[in-house]
Amino acid sequence: MADHPTHTEHIDSETGKLGMWLFLFTEIFLFSGLFLVYAIFRAKYSADFHVAAAELNAFIGTINTVFLLVSSMTAAMALTAIQKGNKRLTLILLLVTLLLAALFLVNKYFEWSHKFEYGIYPGSPVLKNMSHGELLFFGLYYMMTGLHALHVVIGMILLTINVVKVKLGTVNSERYLILENSALYWHLVDLVWIFLFPLLYLIT
Amino acid sequence: MGNEPEVSYLEYQGRHKGIWSWLLSTDHKRIGLLYLYAVVFFFFVAATLGLLMRIELIAPGRTIMEPQTYNGLFTIHGIIMIFVIVIPGLAAVFGNFFLPILIGARDVAFPKLNLFSWYLYMTGAFLGVASQFLGSGPPDTGWTFYVPYSVESGTSVIWALTAAFILGFSSILTGLNFIVTIHRMRAPGMKWMRMPLFPWALYATAWIQVLATPIIGITLLMVIAERVLNIGFFDPALGGDPVLFQHLFWIYSHPAVYIMILPAMGVVTEIFPTFSQKPVFGYGAIVISSLAIAFVGYFVWGHHMFTSGMSYYARWFFSFLTFIVAIPSAIKVFNWISTMYGGSIDLKPPLLYAISFIFLFLIGGFTGLVLGSLATNVQTHDTAFVVAHFHYIIFGGMGFSFFAAIHYWFPKMYGRMYNNKVANIAWGFNFVGFNLLYFPHFIIGIQGMPRRAYDYLPQFQTGHVLSTIGAFILITGLILMVINLMVAARRGAKAPANPWHGVTLEWMIPSPPPHENFDEIPEITTQPYFFGSKDKNKE
Secondary structure (H helix, E strand, C coil): CCCCCCCCCCCCHHHHHHHHHHHHHHHHHHHHHHHHHHHHHHHHCHHHHHHHHHHCCHHHHHHHHHHHHHHHHHHHHHHHHHHCCCHHHHHHHHHHHHHHHHHHHHHHHHHHHHHHHCCCCCCCHHHHHCCHHHHHHHHHHHHHHHHHHHHHHHHHHHHHHHHHHHHHCCCCCCCCHHHHHHHHHHHHHHHHHHHHHHHHHCCC | CCCCCCCECCCCCCCCCCCHHHHCCCCHHHHHHHHHHHHHHHHHHHHHHHHHHHHHCCCCCCCCCCHHHHHHHHHHHHHHHHHHHHCCHHHHHHHHHHHHHHCCCCCCCCHHHHHHHHHHHHHHHHHHHHCCCCCCCCCCCCCCCCCCHHHHCCCCHHHHHHHHHHHHHHHHHHHHHHHHHHHHCCCCCCCHHHCCHHHHHHHHHHHHHHHHHHHHHHHHHHHHHHHHHCCCCCCHHHCCCHHHHHHHHHHHHHHHHHHHHHHHHHHHHHHHHHHHCCCCCCHHHHHHHHHHHHHHHHHCHHHHCCCCCCCHHHHHHHHHHHHHHHHHHHHHHHHHHHHHCCCCCCCCHHHHHHHHHHHHHHHHHHHHHHHHCHHHHHHHCCEHHHHHHHHHHHHHHHHHHHHHHHHHHHHHHHCECCCHHHHHHHHHHHHHHHHHHHHHHHHHHHHCCECCCCCCCHHHHHHHHHHHHHHHHHHHHHHHHHHHHHHHHHHCCECCCCCCCCCCHHHHCCCCCECCCCCCCCCCCCCCCCCCCHHHHCC
């Protein structure tokens, strides 16, 4: 708005980053509710959780982990590139980040649809016949990876906005707060996955 | 005001004209008023629902409605009052309006985000009201959404859950905005321990909003998942645990009580020094107790669940911490009373409301300890005693503090004075009506009257009749109060810049404040509440 030309147009970078960090705290707390539920049911049904986790494909999970880790790196590199004023390199790095994020989602899609083929989805008859622990494991699996996938999509939207802004030059070596904050968000998406991956895939 | 060349925020012409200059304004003062009007509107909606419930309960058996309607009424009454009015109320209205002014800033840190929070808030609020009419009938779970009933109920619970989720998101963003504002935008020279105490209270509140609200967000999402996908987290038949829901719910909803009461404490802490013309007693103790309440408040949620099935040690622990959290609250009460002691007390409406706040808050607080003790809790759990207790805290505490705040800051917000006499009369109605409405609940509660009950045994009727009479007295007082303020906003006498001889920053600028608050950002050199130069201020 033009109401406050002196105050809203240029939020200084420290202020903007502080706000983003606080927002990331709230995201961590949002996921922590699910981690808490996971911890409780894991303690209660640890044997079942082992059995159920064996159903997940650790190979695809590992590939996805690599995708996200590398994309986090390219996001950080994009930030350094814009700080150095290299617009072309920034764009390339952002597009690589987006590509890796998309590959992550494609993998996720195949992983989920594979489970669906076996009749493993919330409320399915197959699941109802499994033990309680396995049923809850898959409930958590869908809820946690689903919420995480939603965050991947939001992160991709943010990165796309950045691509446009870098192209238009509104994000440049002088003003790159939005890119910095988007990268921070992307690191959070990565970080959450770093915890989800061993808890869901590697406990067999 | 005559010699002030600046345009007030009420008359300021920005890029947008007419109604859009309000609906698209990023001015924290205008957003504060937008919240105020919304809060007042929804308050009367929910108060009407409450009044209908009181009429129903005037006699045993059916009086004016069916049991199912009654269940819908107490649910929506609770959801609107808690999520739309009491949780955001003081912070969103007076926090928005006065936080930047009190710390010597021109606006909050993220003005656009601030406006966005208001839109989220309105969306959530209307969705909450709409859940009464949309889908398959009004939700009937109570505002606590306890499973398994909230999963099984055939009513439109999902709408209400979504409303609460959106309102929570709005609350998070407001809290985030305030924390950053306080960290980054204080006027030069305003060190932490020179900050006035209402901002301190908002700061403690904002941390709770940011750190506790996401938990309710994910919990509500889990209930939605239970309903839609049958996922089983809270369903014993599928291996889940309904008590787990109660834990998750109260991990947020108990700290939420402190989101309600901390700003209320902050408001009266501003009022006592001004109307006693004396520095606040024990500034540091008030700051520390605010932070202590916010911190300890995280670890007492279990006291809502003493009868739900918890280990003996867990109950002992939660009960002990509940008693601990009473200590900082009591420290504040001592501070307020000591502030008045020996001061030149001016019993204007704001102080009247602030003193009744202490009175009602004490009753609410002590009965809270009755509920926090393990043995007495078993007797009083889920009875009308609980209803009385939390209305004394929430309405008697937060509500009366809200009234104190509006009477205190009204001249600053609108630049006009209200009629003192009418305000005092309205206070009388409110105070008498409030006590008559809720005090009988303590007695019938101890005698065994359950909460949320549509019908009751004849022996409780005296209490219920008294309570309903109180409800009518209270609503009369509320209407009188609002009319008085509405008339004043249009036709009241022009208010001077500092009608109460206050010393905090908001009284140093014209009434109503100019668009950018301060011509020049002030330089802070002293503690707040420094009444050393008060003779100079006297007219």
